[in-house]
Amino acid sequence: MIEFINNIQNSLIYKNFFLVLSGLDNTLLLLLISLPIGFILALLFALGRVSKITFLSRTIASYIFVIRGTPLLVQIYLIYFGLGSVKFIRESFLWYALKEPFWCGVIALTINTVAYGAEIFRGGIQSIEKSQVESGLSLGFGKFLLLRKIILPIAIRKVLPSYGNELILMVKATSLVSLTTYMEMTGIARKIMAKTFAPVEAFIAAGILYLFLNFLMVQFVKYLEWKYNPHLRLNN
Amino acid sequence: MFKFDKLVFGDAGWGDEFLIATLMTLLVSILSMGLGLFLAILTVWAKIIQNRITRFIANFYTTVIRGVPELLVIYLIFFGGNAVVMSIAKVFGYNKYIELNALTIATIAIALISATYSSEVLRASYLSISKGQLEAAKALGLNKFSIFFKVISPQVIRHALPGIGNVWQITLKDTSLISVTGLVEIMRQTRISSNVEHSPLTFLVTAAILYLCLTTISGRVFKSLEVNYSKGFTA
Numbered sequence: 001m002i003e004f005i006n007n008i009q010n011s012l013i014y015k016n017f018f019l020v021l022s023g024l025d026n027t028l029l030l031l032l033i034s035l036p037i038g039f040i041l042a043l044l045f046a047l048g049r050v051s052k053i054t055f056l057s058r059t060i061a062s063y064i065f066v067i068r069g070t071p072l073l074v075q076i077y078l079i080y081f082g083l084g085s086v087k088f089i090r091e092s093f094l095w096y097a098l099k100e101p102f103w104c105g106v107i108a109l110t111i112n113t114v115a116y117g118a119e120i121f122r123g124g125i126q127s128i129e130k131s132q133v134e135s136g137l138s139l140g141f142g143k144f145l146l147l148r149k150i151i152l153p154i155a156i157r158k159v160l161p162s163y164g165n166e167l168i169l170m171v172k173a174t175s176l177v178s179l180t181t182y183m184e185m186t187g188i189a190r191k192i193m194a195k196t197f198a199p200v201e202a203f204i205a206a207g208i209l210y211l212f213l214n215f216l217m218v219q220f221v222k223y224l225e226w227k228y229n230p231h232l233r234l235n236n
Numbered sequence: 237m238f239k240f241d242k243l244v245f246g247d248a249g250w251g252d253e254f255l256i257a258t259l260m261t262l263l264v265s266i267l268s269m270g271l272g273l274f275l276a277i278l279t280v281w282a283k284i285i286q287n288r289i290t291r292f293i294a295n296f297y298t299t300v301i302r303g304v305p306e307l308l309v310i311y312l313i314f315f316g317g318n319a320v321v322m323s324i325a326k327v328f329g330y331n332k333y334i335e336l337n338a339l340t341i342a343t344i345a346i347a348l349i350s351a352t353y354s355s356e357v358l359r360a361s362y363l364s365i366s367k368g369q370l371e372a373a374k375a376l377g378l379n380k381f382s383i384f385f386k387v388i389s390p391q392v393i394r395h396a397l398p399g400i401g402n403v404w405q406i407t408l409k410d411t412s413l414i415s416v417t418g419l420v421e422i423m424r425q426t427r428i429s430s431n432v433e434h435s436p437l438t439f440l441v442t443a444a445i446l447y448l449c450l451t452t453i454s455g456r457v458f459k460s461l462e463v464n465y466s467k468g469f470t471a
Contacts, residue, residue: 069451070444071412073423078444081436168303175305179416186307199315207304207312214303 016192016205024209026184030102030174034109035167041110042117043152049122060118067115072173075112080104080180105177113170120162124155157228164221168214175210185209239435243442250429250439257425258446264421265408267343272350272407273400279355280362298352306349306410313345314417338419346414350407357403361395362388394465401458405451412447422446 008014049060067075083089083098097103128151136150156163178187189206193199226233245251279298282290301309322334365388373387415423426443430436 066444066448069448071409071423071447073412073415074440074444074447077423077426077436078440081430082440083437085434085436172303172305175307176413178307186305186311189308190311193311193315200312200319203308203312203316207300207308210305210308211300211303 012196012198012201013205016189016202017208019192020185020188020202020205020209023183023185023188024213026102026182027171027174027213030105030109030177030184031171033106034113035170038110038113038117038170041114042121045114045118046121046125047147049118050125064115064119067112068119072108072112073176073179076105076108076176076180079108079111101177101180101182104180105174105182109170109173109177112173113166116166116169117163120159120166121155123162124159125151127158128154153228160221160225160228164218164225167221168217171210171213171217238441239433239438242429242433242435242438250425250433253425253429254422254442254446257420257422258450260419261408261411261421261446262450264339264342264346264411264414264419265404267339268346268350268411269404269407271343271347272354272403273358275347275351276354276358279351280359283355283359284362294355298355301348301352307413307416309349310342310345310413310416313348314341317341317344338414338417342411342414342417342419345417346407346410349410350403353403353406354400357396357399358392361392361399364395365391394469397458397462397465401455401462404454404458408450408454409447 045060045063048056049064051057079098080101083094089095089098097107132150132154133146136146141149174184175186178184178190181187183191185206189202192202192205196202242249243251243254245255279294282294285291317336318334321336325331325334369387369391370383373383378386411421412423415421415427418424420428422443426436426439430439433439
């Protein structure tokens with residue numbers, strides 16, 4: 001038994017696991033900044049998308065079209081390599097953020113998730129029954145109160161499953177930031193591979209961690225769905 | 237800032253290189269989408285027959301691949317694929333060194349990813365076929381092949397087309413990741429050109445426009461396919 005445990009502790013996957021684990025905080029940091037900002041901006045963009053101001057609606061529609069039509073990798077490279085090559089950006093205050101791969105990653109991930117999230121929320125907002133809005137209006141709700149008390153709660157509740165999907169896609173998308181020399185879990189796994197020439201062990205260790213992270217995300221979304229759908233609970 | 241004059245065709249610019257790279261992206265997407273659909277049909281079949289082992293394998297495969305970043309899957313296949321193929325070849329008594337070329341690796345990696353998404357789409361549309369239809373087909377005395385090709389497939393295709401269109405867009409965008417394997421598709425060509433010309437912005441914008449064109453055009457194609465396959469069902 002002791003020999004067996006020693007064998008595991010000496011195995012490459014076990015050692016790599018803890019090395020990759022040291023990159024977990026960098027991955028989480030990317031998510032903790034880009035997801036909340038992305039959520040709020042996505043809501044605002046969705047409201048702009050369904051608003052009656054044609055110019056605003058069209059602008060946001062074309063933004064969503066461009067972001068959803070190009071790979072995230074292109075967006076990350078555009079911000080990290082593309083903007084960094086422009087002289088007046090290098091001389092402006094923007095350079096304080098754009099010279100760091102971390103902030104480039106945060107900006108790219110946020111831009112990406114806002115486009116997908118806005119489209120999801122738009123679906124939720126447009127699927128609200130007219131009668132609910134009308135009953136709110138008949139109670140004398142103003143525009144803001146209607147939004148806060150009726151439209152947003154119902155819309156967010158409805159789109160929770162698909163927004164949960166987007167959150168999981170975002171967890172996976174953080175691995176692309178490693179291509180801009182930012183050392184999160186995938187970056188560390190690649191470094192281990194270059195050192196030990198044992199690719200499978202390195203990437204499986206990282207894969208297990210990503211799976212675990214996504215598992216937590218799924219549980220979190222399930223909890224939110226349970227919390228905000230009290231009328232659908234079986235026993236209450 | 238921009239050097240769009242470098243995008244002319246011929247020796248002076250990168251136009252023809254980018255054209256070939258775009259075709260390579262399309263080729264990889266189509267190949268891996270096809271292989272992915274085949275794998276997806278196998279996965280769905282493994283999930284719907286009443287067999288615990290095949291269902292467990294299929295569920296394990298889809299859960300793991302969908303829970304792990306695409307980049308990791310590609311790295312794993314790119315760096316670990318050769319070893320796997322060689323160990324399989326060893327079983328059959330072939331001991332020489334085998335090297336898979338970049339296109340094969342890219343196709344397999346993207347297909348494995350795209351198959352998990354396709355299988356969900358196909359499974360949902362299979363389940364949407366009402367049981368009565370299968371019973372009716374059996375009552376008419378159709379054999380298994382006829383049931384599959386005459387009753388199930390036409391309906392699955394019609395139900396699944398919008399979802400498959402989405403998977404195609406994802407697959408097309410995922411091919412940008414295989415630039416890490418050295419296969420010269422749009423992203424790799426972008427890196428090469430911008431290193432030579434010292435103007436990454438030009439070529440990155442070009443790449444973005446190329447991807448945008450590809451997704452838009454293929455989106456239109458899928459729309460017309462949908463219209464074609466739902467003939468007689470729309471008012």
